[in-house]
Amino acid sequence: MEFHRLFQRRGAVSTEVRRQGSSPAVPKGLVRKCRFCKEAILAEDVRENHYICPKCGGYFRMHALRRIESVADRDSFVPWFEGMKCENPLGVEDYVQKVSALQEKTKLDEAITTGEARIEGRRVALGVMDCRFLMASMGEVVGEKLTGMIERATKEQLPVIVFACSGGARMQEGMVSLMQMAKTSAALKRHHEAGQLYISVLTDPTTGGVTASFAMLGDIILAEPKALIGFAGPRVIEQTIGQKLPKGFQRSEFLLEHGFIDAVVKREELRSKISMILKLHPMVTPKYAFPKEKKETDTKEAAKEKGQVSETDAVSRNKDKKKNGREYSAWERVLLSRKNDRPVGDDYIHALFEDFIEFHGDRYAKDDHAIIGGIARFHGVPVTVIAQVKGHNTKENIDRNFGMPSPDGYRKALRFMKEAQRFGRPIFCFVDTPGAFCGLEAEERGQGEAIARNLYEMSALTVPVLSIFIGEGGSGGALAMAVANEVWILNNAIYSILSPEGYASILWKDGKRAKEAAEIMKITAPELKELGVVDRVFPEPKDITVDNYAPLIQLLDRMMKKFLTKMSKLSGKELASARYERFRKF
C-alpha cells in the first residue's frame, strides 16, 4: 500500500544550519570496517571479541602483543633476545630505514616476539609473529630470535609454542633469509630429540619459507579457522597452472582434510586448548601403576549386588547365550559383530577416558575418518588412544567409510604411536574394521606399505600397547593396530584372516557359503583365545548397545588399570621385547 502518496506530508525540513562543533559525527577510531563482510563494526566490540568480526565471524590478524595477552597468563611474558640488529646483507637501499620505521610504528623490534610466558601456570617458550612487520617475513633476526628461543627452551626443558603468520622468506635478505629455514628447523630437531614438546599454531597467513620450515614441524599443529596456509601463494599457483583454484583451497580446513593439521581451533578456545595439551604433556612422565583395589572377593560381591558382570562369572555363564542356552554359532557371532547398533570406537573412547583431544592427519596426504585418535587421560594418566570407528548411522558410515581405513589412517595411527613413545604415554587401540579399504586411491598411496610399516614399527615401541577388538577384526587391516603387548576381545567380536564371504569365495569359489566358512575359520573369541591370538575374552551384555554396555565398561576400566600396573614394571626395552616374543611364538 502506498500511503505516502496519500498522506498530507510536511514540507522539506532544512537541517543545513548546524551549530559549529557540536553536530553529530563519529569520532575517529570508534568504528572500523570489517575487511570480510564490509560492515561497519565497533572497534571496542572487535577488541572484546578476540579480534573477530562480531558480525560475520571473520578473523582479523592479531598484533603480537595482543596475541600474547590472549594466550599467556597476565603479566607473565618476559621477552628474550630483544634488540638484535638488522644487518642488511644485500645492502638493499632503504631496508634498514624501513625496519626502523616499522619498529617505531609497531613498537616491536622485529617480525617475531620471543620470550617466556606462563599458560595457566605452566612455563613455556613463546614466539609470536606480527605481520605488520614486512608481512612477518623471516630474515636473519627473525631466524636468530626463534632459534635462540628454541635452543634455550631445549636447555631449560620448556615446551615451545610458536604462533606463525608470515609471507615467507624476507626478500631483502636474499640467501641469508633462506638459510634461516634450515637453522630454525635444525634447532627444532634438537628440541625434538631432547624429548621436548613443540606446538605450532598457524594463523592467517602462513606461507612460503615459514610453512616450509618451523611452522609445519610441530609435534602438534593447530590452526585458526580459515587461515591461508600454503607454500606457494594461491596467485602464483593460478598463474603457473592457468587454472582457477577451488574455494577453500589452502585454508586451514583444507589442510586439515589433507592431513597436515592436528586441529582447527577457534581463537577464543586457543588458550584453553593449548593449556589442556600442555597438561597432557607433563614435565615429568607420570607413573601409570595403580594401587591395588579392594580384595578381589569384595569387588566380586559388590559387583554381583549391583548386578554388574563380573569377569569370570560372565565368561563362564556366557550371559549372551541364546535363549535356549545354546552358544552362538560362529556365523551368528559374525553377524553380531557387524550389528549396526553395536557400540563403536568413539563410544568406548568417551566412556573410558577423560579430556580426549582428537588430533587429525597423517602429515602426508589425508585425514582418514575411519581411524580417530588423540590424547586423553585414563584415571589421570595421559595416554594415547586410537580407534577404528564405524558410524552409528548411514551418514556417519559414509563419512567413516564403514570403518575401512585407508593408508592415511594407518599412517595417522603410527604418527600418534610415535608421539606416544616420545612422551612415554601408554597406547590403547580399539579395533573394529571389516578390513583395510580396498580401493584405487588406497593402492596408489600404498595400503600394503602402510600396514607393513605399522607392524614393523609397533613391534619395537617402548611404551605399553593394548589392543581391544570390539567388533570386526578384519585381517591385516586389524592387525595393523594390534601388534600389542596384550590383545583383548569382546565375546562376540571376531578376528579373521579374511571375511567369511571372501574365504568361501577363494576356497570354494562360492561367497554364499560364508556361513559354513565361518564355522571352520576359528574366528570367534573363544577359539582365538585357545589359539593364543588373544589374551583375554570379555563377556558382553546380550544385544550390546551403548544403553547396556556400562558393566562392560566398568570391567574394561578395571582390567585396563591392572594392565597398566603390570606394564609399569617393565622397562621400555622389556616392553618391546615382550611384544616381540608374543608374536614370535606363532
Place this chain on the structure above:
Amino acid sequence: MIRKVLIANRGEIAVRIIRALREMDIASVAVYSTADKEALHTQLADEAICIGEMKANESYLNMERIISATLATGADAIHPGFGFLSENCKFAALCEQCNITFIGPGSSVMKAMGNKSVARETMVNADVPVIPGSQETVTNVRRAREIAKEVGYPVIIKAALGGGGKGMRVAYQENEFDAAFKTAKKESEMAFDDGQMYIEHFVEHPRHIEFQILADRYGNVIHLGERDCSVQRNHQKMIEESPSIALSEELRNAMGREAVKAAKAAHYENAGTIEFLLEPDGRFYFMEMNTRIQVEHPVTEAVTGIDLIKEQIKIAQGEKLSLKQEDIVLDGHAIECRINAENPEKNFCPCPGVINELYMPGGNGVRIDSAIYSGYEVTPFYDSMLAKVIVHGKTREEALHKMQSALGEVIIEGIDTNIDYQYEIVNDPVFCSGQFNVDFIEQFQERRCS
C-alpha cells in the same frame, strides 16, 4: 534544540513518536528493514531510510547502521522507543560518543539500572524498600535459618546459580525451613554443582504496581502516578490501568515518594518507570527500574493529560520540567488492552499473516495506538503486538464499560488475535471487581478451562 529525530524503532511506538514530533514541528526520520517497506511508520515519517534485512539483528538492532543512518539524514537525536536498543547502554554510549542526543537516560545510569545487583544496592543505600534478603550466599543451614528469620516468612530459597525453578523452595514457616533449605541445596548441587544459596522474603500474591516518573537534568523529579499491570502472562503484560484500586491516596503518596527517591538515587534523567511489588498488606518493594518509555504509557497520559513522548523530547533538549508534583492530578480512570497477533487457544502462538479486513473503534475516551491497516502483512520477524486500545472514563466502572464496548467493536480479519480473550477478561467478574494480583491470568485460565 532538536530539529530532526530518527526513530530507531518500528510499529505503533514509531508511529506514536512520529505524531508527537509532528505536533512539535520536529522532522522525523523512520528507519525500516526490508520487511517493513510498507509499514506505516515508514510511510508516515518525513523521511525513511532502509537499514537492512528483516532479521532484527541486521536492522533494528544494528547499532552501527542506525548511527550511520542518523548521520546520513542529518538527524540530531534518536528516539529508541521500547524494546530493540532502548535499554542497550552500549547504544546510548555510542550516541553520546557521536554527539547524537539519545532521548532517554545517560548510558551510565542505564547500565547501572540494567544490572540487578547494582540497582538493588543503589536502592538499599537510598533507603528505598527492596525485597529483604541475604546480602551474600549461604551454605550453612543454621546461618540460613537466622537469615530467614531476619527477612521474615514466607521466604524463598534460591540457588545462586539457579534458573528454571531448579534449586528453589519456599518455606512458609520456620518449621518448614530446614527441610526446604536442604532440598533446594541438594537440587542446586545436583543441577549446578554448587551449593551456594540466597534467602529472600517470598512476596506472595503481589500486585505489579509501577510508577511513571519524569526527571530533568537539573535534578527535578516528579511522579505521574501509578499503573497497575498485574494482568500478565509469563511476565508479559496484557492489561494495564491507572490508577490502581489497590492504592489509597496515602499509599499512593508513599509509593510515589519512594519512586522519586529511587529515581533521584539513580541520578535519573528523562522518563522512566519504577516497578514495585505490592503485597496484600500494603508492604511494597522496589523490583526494578525501566529506563525507557513503556508500552503502557498511554494510560498515564490519559489520567494526567501529559504527553510523555513530548516530555521526553523536551527533557532531552535540556528543558526544565515545567510541571511540579502538585500539578499532577489523576483524573478519572484509564485502561489499556494489548491486541496481539497470537492465538490464545494454541498457547498464545504468534500468527503472522495478512490483515484483510480491519475496523477499529473510536468515540469519546477511546484511543487506538496502532500501526496496522487493511492489507497490512504481519511478519514473523518482530513482536506480535498489533494495537493498543486505551479507554478513559470518569470512574473505573465507566472505563470498563468503554473497554467492553470498544473491544466488542474491533474487527481484525485474516489473522488470529487475542481480542476475544481480552474481551472475556474485561467481562470477567473477578477482573471487574478489581480484586486480583499477578496470579490473575493463571486463575483465569483455570476458570476458563473448567
